[in-house]
Amino acid sequence: MDINKPRYIPMSRRRRIYEGKAKILYEGPEPGTLIQHFKDDATAFNAKKHEVIEGKGVLNNRISEYLFQRLNEIGVPTHFIRRLNMREQLIREVEIIPLEVVVRNVAAGSLATRLGIDEGTQLPRSIIEFYYKSDKLGDPMVSEEHITAFGWATPQEIDDVMALAIRVNDFLCGLFLGVGIRLVDFKMECGRLWENDMMRIVVSDEISPDSCRLWDIKSNDKLDKDRFRRDLGGLIEAYTDVARRLGIMSENERPQGTGPVLVKG
Numbered sequence: 001m002d003i004n005k006p007r008y009i010p011m012s013r014r015r016r017i018y019e020g021k022a023k024i025l026y027e028g029p030e031p032g033t034l035i036q037h038f039k040d041d042a043t044a045f046n047a048k049k050h051e052v053i054e055g056k057g058v059l060n061n062r063i064s065e066y067l068f069q070r071l072n073e074i075g076v077p078t079h080f081i082r083r084l085n086m087r088e089q090l091i092r093e094v095e096i097i098p099l100e101v102v103v104r105n106v107a108a109g110s111l112a113t114r115l116g117i118d119e120g121t122q123l124p125r126s127i128i129e130f131y132y133k134s135d136k137l138g139d140p141m142v143s144e145e146h147i148t149a150f151g152w153a154t155p156q157e158i159d160d161v162m163a164l165a166i167r168v169n170d171f172l173c174g175l176f177l178g179v180g181i182r183l184v185d186f187k188m189e190c191g192r193l194w195e196n197d198m199m200r201i202v203v204s205d206e207i208s209p210d211s212c213r214l215w216d217i218k219s220n221d222k223l224d225k226d227r228f229r230r231d232l233g234g235l236i237e238a239y240t241d242v243a244r245r246l247g248i249m250s251e252n253e254r255p256q257g258t259g260p261v262l263v264k265g
């Protein structure tokens with residue numbers, strides 16, 4: 001066997017590294033890589049609400065691929081390597097920093113509730129919040145003090161994460177604005193990527209309508225997971241609209257993944 005060639009691992013024998021609510025991680029074809037598989041499961045309120053929405057995984061795989069590619073192109077480091085198929089992408093294995101980094105431009109969701117601000121109010125400036133990733137605790141909000149005291153990240157790493165968050169936010173705000181969408185807020189995750197003895201922080205996980213609030217600029221229609229959280233219906237149509245506006249899916253492409261579809265690029 002040529003050890004330089006990536007091993008082909010039949011899907012049935014791939015080792016599952018981790019299964020989350022909406023994604024599964026499998027071992028990758030080469031050391032230092034993983035395969036990220038997008039499921040159709042939708043969960044909210046710490047998984048108390050759960051539904052399978054056919055086609056959601058396919059859409060998130062494509063939208064997240066698109067956004068991570070654009071970020072890679074402008075020099076924002078991410079874990080993304082390439083999309084493999086309708087539901088899977090090849091990523092670099094990173095050491096996940098156990099934080100959800102939320103960036104907000106407009107008041108919505110938990111911020112609106114917690115501080116009694118009307119949803120839709122433009123914030124005086126972008127706000128970054130940290131939540132500790134723990135399903136058991138329901139992802140509690142934490143401060144830099146907690147993060148450094150408990151050793152989840154160093155002060156330097158927090159600086160790097162915040163600098164990345166601001167770049168991602170500025171870039172995505174412009175990108176979405178260009179297709180008539182307001183980026184209200186989003187969540188990102190970061191990981192430590194080891195290259196020889198060097199470590200750098202990269203954007204990881206996914207960026208998709210599951211992890212962003214996206215409002216149509218004119219109508220304020222919600223084009224994101226709030227359609228599921230708030231029982232508004234039409235989630236697949238909204239995610240497909242986002243994909244089409246970004247130029248990812250052709251008009252006649254079916255996102256459901258129930259049959260052969262035209263895959264561009």
Ligand code: UDP
Nearest residue numbers: 102108109110111185186187210211212213
């Ligand atoms: N978010 C996420 N995963 C979470 C919590 C929040 O992707 O576990 C995203 C959410 O989609 C929104 C932003 O982070 O775009 C801010 O969410 P918020 O704190 O308002 O929480 P929510 O209203 O979802 O409880």
